Amino acid sequence: MKMRIIETISEMRKVQKEWRENGESIGLVPTMGYLHEGHLSLIAEAKKRCSKVVMSLFVNPLQFGPTEDFERYPRDMERDSQLANESGVDIIFAPSVAEMYPHKMKTTVVVSEITDTLCGASRPGHFDGVATVVSKLFHIVQPDFAFFGQKDAQQVAVIKQMVDDLNMPLEIIPCPIVREPDGLAKSSRNVYLSEEARKQAVVLSRSLKQAEADYQQGLQPGEIKERAMSLIKTQPLADIDYVELLTYPSLKPLEKFNGQPFILALAVRFGDTRLIDNKIFS
Structure with a gap:
């Protein structure tokens, strides 16, 4: 099947419902795009475990502070689409900010304690934004498995805690850090x-x-x-x-x-x- 790019929540829900009815297993690879080998390793792991793979591509404004790099965060949809297609992704879910947040959010997912240190301490509110958008993605795509890179180990811990605390029906799969030949972590x-x-x-x-x-x-x-x-x-x-x-x-x-x-x-x-x-x- 040719890879599809879906931009609306309603269409993504329709497709995942059809997959469910056909007995497919769904893997979700959440990304903010500008793909590198680290992302591709997540896709490869998802393909091993699942019959259908969705890669979300969404630069989430909720997890950026007012002085951070939301506007200049690298974006290249054409390149990302080609890499995703070559890697065997079934669907890129690429909603707009307006699609994900059509009005001011009055609900936020907050994971406590493990967000008090590391990036949680130096980037106040960052993990509230991460947990909120990932929770939305889980509800929209309804994956059996979701794949996250271990480079952001605190993020993995936060998402696992959220899934456990809220009894979300999926498994979080952490994947190893992918590095350049000289050791620099891919980012x-x-x-x-x-x-x-x-x-x-x-x-x-x-x-x-x-x-x-x-x-x-x-x-x-x-x-x-x-x-x-x-x-x-x-x-x-x-x-x-x-x-x-x-x-x-x-x-x-x-x-x-x-x-x-x-x-x-x-x-x-x-x-x-x-x-x-x-x-x-x-």
Whole structure:
């Protein structure tokens, strides 16, 4: 079947209802577009598990702060459509802002506690916007599975918590971070980096590798965090937003290792571009 682009909620609901009646399983890959290999890896995983794959393409204004990059967030529908089609997506669901938010929202989905740290602390209201739009997408598409990249590990934790708390009838599938050959995590925002910033940004993955070695050598959480920060600070353009060692997925402070999974999470600006990266230790 040829890939379709659907722009209205009513049409998307009609199609998913027909699929359901035919016994199809539905996978949803939520994106804000400007696709890269990370997104394509989510599509590939969705195709393994589901007979039909929907990729949503929507730059969600609710998750951007007033000084953030909503207007300049990269968009290229033609390119995205070609990549999605080549990857085997059945439907791109690409609603307009007016379609998703025809009037001022009076309802917001708020996930507490695990949004108090990391990007939740430095970007107030961000995860309220994420949880709200993802909840809307789940209700519209009604997928059996939804696929999210582990690069935004806090987002994965937030969405899983929402699905669990609200008994939403689907499974969240986290997928591994996809990296450039030099280690930089794939991100739509990488296009903003200057040539020099791009070179220096590799320090993020280097600091994660160093942390892994430090952990294996028996260093304590405070030491690992400090060494990661020191390495990042060797790059002149690096402006640290946060470097945190926390339990995962509960995202509580980690003072000593006790066998539970934990995450080293980074957010660093290189010029005007804010990049995130992480490693989960389990």
